Amino acid sequence: MSIPGIPGLGQDEPELDNAQPQVGQTKTVDLRKEQEWRFEGAVGRGVEVKVTTGTAELFGTELVTNKSYTFIGTKAAIYTWTGCTLEISHDAGALASEYVAEEHTMNESVNVHLALEGCRDRSTTATGTGVGPRVLILGPDNVGKSTLAKTLTGYAVRAGRAPVVVNLDPGEGVLSLPGTVSAAVFKTILEAERDEGGGWGASPMSGPNGEVPVKVPLVYYFGGTDPSEKKGTLYKALVGRLALSVQGRMKGQEEVERSGVLVDTPGSLLSAKQASMGYELVGHIASEFAIDKIVCLGSERVYNDMLRKFDRQPVSGGVAGETISVVKLAKSGGVVDRDQTYMRAVWEAQIKSYFYGNPRVGANISLQPRQQQVDFDALPTIWRRISAGSNSYNSSGNATEEEEFMPGDADYEPSATVSEVPLPENQLFEKLTSPTPALRNCVLAVMNCVPEPDEPQETLRDSSCMGFLYVTEVDEGRGKISLLSPVAGRVPTRALVWGEGMEAVLNVVG
Numbered sequence: 297m298s299i300p301g302i303p304g305l306g307q308d309e310p311e312l313d314n315a316q317p318q319v320g321q322t323k324t325v326d327l328r329k330e331q332e333w334r335f336e337g338a339v340g341r342g343v344e345v346k347v348t349t350g351t352a353e354l355f356g357t358e359l360v361t362n363k364s365y366t367f368i369g370t371k372a373a374i375y376t377w378t379g380c381t382l383e384i385s386h387d388a389g390a391l392a393s394e395y396v397a398e399e400h401t402m403n404e405s406v407n408v409h410l411a412l413e414g415c416r417d418r419s420t421t422a423t424g425t426g427v428g429p430r431v432l433i434l435g436p437d438n439v440g441k442s443t444l445a446k447t448l449t450g451y452a453v454r455a456g457r458a459p460v461v462v463n464l465d466p467g468e469g470v471l472s473l474p475g476t477v478s479a480a481v482f483k484t485i486l487e488a489e490r491d492e493g494g495g496w497g498a499s500p501m502s503g504p505n506g507e508v509p510v511k512v513p514l515v516y517y518f519g520g521t522d523p524s525e526k527k528g529t530l531y532k533a534l535v536g537r538l539a540l541s542v543q544g545r546m547k548g549q550e551e552v553e554r555s556g557v558l559v560d561t562p563g564s565l566l567s568a569k570q571a572s573m574g575y576e577l578v579g580h581i582a583s584e585f586a587i588d589k590i591v592c593l594g595s596e597r598v599y600n601d602m603l604r605k606f607d608r609q610p611v612s613g614g615v616a617g618e619t620i621s622v623v624k625l626a627k628s629g630g631v632v633d634r635d636q637t638y639m640r641a642v643w644e645a646q647i648k649s650y651f652y653g654n655p656r657v658g659a660n661i662s663l664q665p666r667q668q669q670v671d672f673d674a675l676p677t678i679w680r681r682i683s684a685g686s687n688s689y690n691s692s693g694n695a696t697e698e699e700e701f702m703p704g705d706a707d708y709e710p711s712a713t714v715s716e717v718p719l720p721e722n723q724l725f726e727k728l729t730s731p732t733p734a735l736r737n738c739v740l741a742v743m744n745c746v747p748e749p750d751e752p753q754e755t756l757r758d759s760s761c762m763g764f765l766y767v768t769e770v771d772e773g774r775g776k777i778s779l780l781s782p783v784a785g786r787v788p789t790r791a792l793v794w795g796e797g798m799e800a801v802l803n804v805v806g
C-alpha cells in the first residue's frame with residue numbers, strides 16, 4: 297500500500313502546523329432533548345466542543361461535562377437525550393458544515409442495543425448457551441454501518457459489557473492501519489476525540505493510549521480494499537483465521553463470551569457489480585463467526601436478499617435450535633458520503649499516528665519513530681502481495697521470453713522493474729529480489745512468520761501481523777532502502793509483506 301508523499305513521514309519531526317486549533321470563533325448551540333448537532337470539519341482543521349450544561353454523547357460514548365474535546369476533520373453528530381448546551385470554538389473555515397437535526401436514528405440504535413442486552417442476559421440463564429449475540433452489520437457504502445457498530449459498542453461498554461468488535465472492512469483500519477482486518481475486545485470507553493483516522497482510538501501498536509487503556513487487537517494484513525479480489529481467496533482465508541483467533545481469545549473469558557461479537561463489513565461486499573461473490577463472502581463470514589443476528593442498513597434490496605437467504609436458518613456451529621434473525625434499520629439522514637480525497641486523509645492520518653502518535657487528539661501522545669537505512673540484501677524477504685491482474689516486479693531489465701518474440705521493429709523499451717508477464721491467477725505473493733523505486737512511500741507489514749523459500753504461500757497468507765514499517769527512500773544503485781519503524785532496534789527477522797492493492801485507489805487522487 298502506498299501513500300505518495302505523506303507530509304511528516306520520513307522526516308525527523310512530524311509536521312504539526314495545526315498542533316492546536318487556532319481558535320478564532322466561539323459560539324454556543326442549545327440542543328433540546330433528542331436533537332443532534334451534526335458537523336463536518338474541514339480536513340486537517342480542528343473544532344473544539346465542550347458540553348457546558350446537560351448531557352450529550354457522540355455515537356454512544358458519553359461526553360464529560362466541561363471537558364473540551366478536539367475533533368480534526370471529523371464528520372459526526374453530538375446527540376442529547378435530555379437537552380444540553382454546547383460551546384463550539386474553531387478558526388475560520390474549520391467547520392465545513394453544521395446544523396441541528398431533529399430526525400435521527402438513535403431510538404432504533406437503542407432498541408437494537410436493548411434487544412442485544414436481552415440476548416446477553418438470556419445467554420447466562422439455565423437454558424442459555426453462555427455465548428452472547430454475534431451480530432453482522434451489512435449495507436452499501438456510507439449508510440452508517442461503522443457508526444452503528446461504534447454506537448452499539450459504546451452502549452455495551454456503558455452497560456458493563458466487553459464485546460469483541462471485528463472490523464472486516466480493510467478500507468478502514470480499526471485500532472490498526474488501513475489494509476487490515478482486525479478484532480479487539482472493548483472493555484473500556486471509546487475515545488470521543490478523533491481526527492480523520494476514525495473513532496476507535498489509536499493503534500496501540502504505536503504506543504500507550506494515555507487515559508484510555510490499551511486495546512490489543514488481532515490484526516491480519518489484507519493489503520487491498522476489494523474483498524472479492526482473486527475470487528475472495530485471500531479475504532476468505534483471513535476471515536477464517538480471524539474468526540479462529542477471536543474464538544481463542546474469547547474462550548474462558550465469561551464476560552467477553554457473554555457480551556458477544558459485533559462485525560462491521562465493507563459496503564463493497566454488496567455492490568451490485570459483484571453481488572453473487574459478495575453474497576458468497578457474506579455466507580462465509582456468517583458461518584465462520586457463527587452469526588445469529590444480521591442487521592441490514594439502508595438498503596431494501598440487501599435486506600430482502602438476506603431475509604431470503606438467512607432468516608430462520610440454523611446458525612453455523614451454533615447449538616441445536618439456534619437460528620439466524622435478520623432485521624433492517626433505516627439510514628440516518630446525517631450519514632455523509634466520504635469521497636476519495638477524504639478517505640486518503642483518513643489513511644494518511646492513521647498511518648501518521650501509527651508512527652508519530654497523535655499530539656493533537658485523544659491521548660495526546662507524541663512518538664519518536666526510528667529512521668534507518670538498511671541493505672536490501674540484509675532485510676528479511678519482502679513478499680509483494682499480488683492483486684488481480686498484477687505483473688511481475690522481478691524483471692532484470694532484460695527482455696523476458698515473451699518479449700523476445702515481439703516484432704523487431706516494435707517500439708518497445710524493457711522495463712527495469714515491471715515485467716509485462718502477468719502472474720498466475722492463483723499466485724498470492726511474489727518474492728522481491730531487488731529494491732524497486734515503487735516501494736517508496738509504501739507500508740510493509742511485518743508478519744508473524746518466517747516462511748522458508750519453498751514453503752507454501754498459505755503460511756504467509758495465514759499469518760497475523762505484528763506491526764508495520766514505512767519505506768521512506770529507495771536507493772536502487774546502492775541496493776539500500778530507508779525505513780521508518782515505530783520502535784528502535786533491528787528490523788525483525790520476519791517476513792515482510794508489501795500490499796499494493798490500495799495504490800490504484802490512492803493514485804487516482806494523488
Ligand SMILES: Nc1ncnc2c1ncn2[C@@H]1O[C@H](COP(=O)(O)OP(=O)(O)OP(=O)(O)O)[C@@H](O)[C@H]1O
Pocket residue numbers: 334335371372373435436437438439440441442443444465468561562563564628629630631632633634
Ligand atoms: N448522524 C450523523 N451525523 C453526522 N455524521 C454522521 C452521522 N452518522 C454517521 N456520520 C458520519 O458519516 C460518515 C459515514 O458513516 P459510516 O462510516 O458509519 O458509514 P459506513 O456505512 O460504515 O461507510 P463504509 O461502508 O464506507 O465504511 C462517517 O464520517 C460518520 O462519522
